Amino acid sequence: MNVRVLLEAVQEGRMTIAEAEKSLRDLAFEATPFAHIDHHRLLRRGFPEVVYCEGKTTQQSAEIFSRLALKNPNVLATRAEPEVFEAVKEQLPEATYDELARCIHLHRDQAVSGYGTILVVTAGTADLPVAREAYVTAEIMGNKTVLISDVGVSGIHRLLAYKETLQSAAVIIVVAGMEGALPSVVGGLVDCPVIAVPTSVGYGASFGGVAALLAMLNGCSSGMTVVNIDNGFGAAYAASLMNRKRP
Secondary structure (H helix, E strand, O other): OOHHHHHHHHHOOOOOHHHHHHHHHHOOOEEOOOOEEOOOHHHHHOOOOOEEOOOOOHHHHHHHHHHHHOOOOEEEEEOOOHHHHHHHHHHOOOOEEEOOOOEEEEEOOOOOOOOOEEEEEEOOHHHHHHHHHHHHHHHHOOOEEEEEOOOOHHHHHHHHOOHHHHHHOOEEEEEEOOOOOHHHHHHOOOOOOEEEEEOOOOOHHHHHHHHHHHHHHOOOOOOEEEOOOOOHHHHHHHHHHHHOOOO
């Protein structure tokens, strides 16, 4: 229950002040043997805590997800394997799974809160898992989101065919591996923020995405920012915060 709903319940006599006080205390965090679940994050950041599943057991990930779902309309888990989804689905049949993104999402409130479109662009098809993570995250955070795939610099005419779409976006997330050149090209075409995401796609000298990361950090297009290797989630979270600011 968010604070506005709680206050309305008190105002309308559906909840006592004591009950409201207890609910507010519960908004802080919930302690379990393996996690302190941050139920206050929706109020503080505008979106609930997200479950990062790598390093957690299946049972831990599923329980955290389910406990978040009791207090939040939308819940997201990233880096989730199919067995985690099956465990979540036993408790929340309405949850869905994006296999390519490895994301579990419960999307009960589909209201759009972003002012513009977040555009996710990939250099190659091999970058799609990271791009899909960004897409799913941006969408569940209340944004109109569009994905354009496989428009890298080895065939630049493919990108230029979407010039109007690029120039109408509020924020653009550019996902690229190999030499990581695409974000600089996109940044030179648009007047909106560009968030570059290096991926671990590429042959040996790409060093698991380090080459793309360094190229993007040294990019010549002003106004471009860079997130960590394969971090589609982080890029989409930043893009969502940008897109909530009124133009």
